[in-house]
Amino acid sequence: MIKAKRAPYRRHGKPWHRPAMQNLDDYDIVSTFGAEYRGIVGYYRLAHDVWRLNDLRWHAVTSMLKTLAAKHQSTVSKMATKYQAKTETRSGLRTCFEARIHRNGKPDLVARFGGIPLIRDKDAVLHDRVPKPAPHPRKELIHRLLTRRCELCGDPGKVLVHQVRKLASLGQPGSGQPPWAALMATKRRKTLVICAACHDVVHAHPVTTAA
Numbered sequence: 754m755i756k757a758k759r760a761p762y763r764r765h766g767k768p769w770h771r772p773a774m775q776n777l778d779d780y781d782i783v784s785t786f787g788a789e790y791r792g793i794v795g796y797y798r799l800a801h802d803v804w805r806l807n808d809l810r811w812h813a814v815t816s817m818l819k820t821l822a823a824k825h826q827s828t829v830s831k832m833a834t835k836y837q838a839k840t841e842t843r844s845g846l847r848t849c850f851e852a853r854i855h856r857n858g859k860p861d862l863v864a865r866f867g868g869i870p871l872i873r874d875k876d877a878v879l880h881d882r883v884p885k886p887a888p889h890p891r892k893e894l895i896h897r898l899l900t901r902r903c904e905l906c907g908d909p910g911k912v913l914v915h916q917v918r919k920l921a922s923l924g925q926p927g928s929g930q931p932p933w934a935a936l937m938a939t940k941r942r943k944t945l946v947i948c949a950a951c952h953d954v955v956h957a958h959p960v961t962t963a964a
Contacts, residue, residue, distance in 0.1 A: 755805060759813070781864070783821075786814075786816070787864060818850075843870070847867070851865050905933055906950070911948065912947060920938065920941065931955075931960060933947075
């Protein structure tokens with residue numbers, strides 16, 4: 754069972770990131786991984802050997818941290834340091850990972866992965882429910898347009914979309930690559946949401962040496 758449950762988190766024989774989730778917010782990434790793991794642990798917590806799910810936990814949390822690292826072009830250790838937290842349980846403090854959304858005048862929204870003691874619970878009550886399909890996330894470009902903020906200079910207001918045919922059109926990194934092209938290459942995006950002034954700058958400083 755554990756081998757089958759950890760399969761979605763593995764690729765090439767080891768834990769792997771999920772490219773399809775890289776456009777989601779950090780909160781949604783942690784929430785999705787946390788819900789999957791919590792559901793499996795909750796179902797099997799009546800088992801004598803529930804501790805065996807430690808292997809599943811390691812695969813799931815590594816996949817989650819690799820997904821966050823791929824999104825932010827960072828490292829797994831930096832993501833672990835950023836999101837690691839402690840949560841109180843009936844068995845004492847447990848390490849978990851949390852992503853928070855701060856709200857003015859309201860409690861933070863908290864997405865949590867882990868922090869569940871893998872100890873048999875003889876009084877556990879199982880609720881078998883048919884899972885609902887996950888909602889399809891809004892396209893990233895639409896979200897960026899609705900933000901109405903220039904991704905080059907940061908000014909709010911009316912924005913335009915600059916698009917290139919392929920990433921290779923952005924040229925090679927170096928002094929000859931314009932800042933707007935370097936930004937798109939770093940983010941690995943073929944689109945850039947910018948204000949009218951920056952749009953004029955982009956066309957005034959084209960890429961001279963395409964890859």
